[in-house]
Amino acid sequence: MNTSNPDTVSNAVDRKFCVAPMLDWTDRHYRYFARLISKNAVLYTEMITTGALIHGDRDRYLQFNTQESPLALQLGGSNPDELSVCAKMAEDLGYDEVNLNVGCPSDRVQNNMIGACLMGHPELVAECIDAMQNTVSIPVTVKHRIGIDDQDSYEELHHFVKTIAETGCSTFIVHARKAILQGLSPKENRDIPPLKYDVAYQLKKDFPPLEIIVNGGIKTIDECLGHTEHLDGVxxxxxxxxxxxxxxxxxxxxxxxxxxxxxxxxxxxAMLPYIEEEMKKGTYLGHITRHILGIFHSMPGGRKFRRYISENAHKPGATIDVLKNALAIVTSEQAAALEAQTISQN
Incomplete structure (x- = not known):
């Protein structure tokens, strides 16, 4: 087992702000778009299982644009040998971090010993982390809940983190809710179990050398800044x-x-050249534009922008003109709103 001191672990990824791995959402098209808006936010892939990479189309799953960095690959699995093979794939391709999912509550992944159910097996998680750390030089991190079902005491969480930290793993991303594996859907598990940020704060107090990142229910920059007064990132x-x-x-x-x-x-x-290049490769326009629908959230013309793209991007033969037309609509709406504001002030 790797016995390096977390105080001395080299960690080149600055995780003050991370965008969470989200199934069907944080694909490479969204990540390219997000990187145009923030150059520092750490981006995470959707969870990809070891089986998909070892037995499936690894090139499709692992494909990314170099501009997406800093970028982490999130893996789902519980076999140390398979995880180490997949971690090596990530490092060889240029990913900046490998993250192990110990938080997903779905029945499908539980049946394969993936996700939140692993919180009940800290020694196995430690073995998985250790195997990956012994294979790659990029950071290996963990994203987990604060508990599962009846195993939700702080003592059990403390034991979990301590066991993993003894491998030399220094970064823990804490979704500050427990997961209820029996009786709640994955969607319900994102909302119903109460948020307990104080539990993440306590972990930082108990393990000062560790990098503790908090996840769950954060919606504003002010909230982010509030959490970073206690923790290393959000x-x-x-x-x-x-x-x-x-x-x-x-x-x-x-x-x-x-x-x-x-x-x-x-x-x-700035997205236009990327979209045009992707469409030349056969990418369906709607697979990219679905990620940009919220950019004018709460802005004049935002609803019309969203509606125009939603109604037209999926049509056969849709071209980049769909986005250009939507941009023209929102620009016109904003100009009209500004003119109306000016008149009211006078």
Whole structure:
């Protein structure tokens, strides 16, 4: 077992702000789009099982654009040998981190000993992490819940983290809800179990050398800043997808960068060459545009922008003109709103 001191672990990934792995959402098209808005946010793939990589189309699953970095691959699995093989694939392709999913509550993954059920087997998780760390030099991290079912005491969580940390693993991403594996759907598990951020705070107090990142229910930059007073970083999921312009504040607020000068329109214009290139390869327009629907969230013209793309991107023969037309609609709506505001002020 790797006995390196977490104090001395080299960790080049700055996780003050991370975008959570989300099935069917954080694919490579979304990640390219997100990177145009924030250059520092750490992006995570959807969870990919070891079986899919070893026995399936690994090139399709692992494909990414180099501009997406810093980028982490999230793996689902519980076989140390298989996980180490997949971690090596990630390192060889240029991923910056490998993350083990110990938080997904679905029945399908439970049956294969993947996800949150592994919280009941900390020694196995440690064996998996150790095998990956002994295979790759990039960081190997864990994303987990604060408990499962009746195994939800702080003592059990403390034992889980301590057991994994003894491998030399130094980064723990804590979804601050327990998972109820019997009786709740994956969707219900994202909302019904109460958030307990204080549990993540306590882990940081008990394990000061570890990097503790909190996940769950975070919606604003102010909330992010509040958590970073106690912890090393935050991971945001649904809000970063449904309201992607949130990412526009990340570089300045959490990484000390100068304020971004890009507008929403400029970000979408920067997407055009990427979309055109992808469509030449046979990518369906709607597979990309579905990720950008929320960029004008709560803005004049935002609903019309969303509706126009939703109604037209899926049509046979749809071209990049769908996005250009949608941009023209929202630009016109915003100009009209500004004119109306000016008149009212006068």
């Amino acid at each position: 991971m945001v999921g649904r809000e970063a997808y449904q309201n992607p312009w949130l990412l526009n504040q990340v570089d300045q607020a959490l990484y000390g960068e100068s304020e971004s000068s890009l507008t929403r329109q400029q970000v979408l214009e």
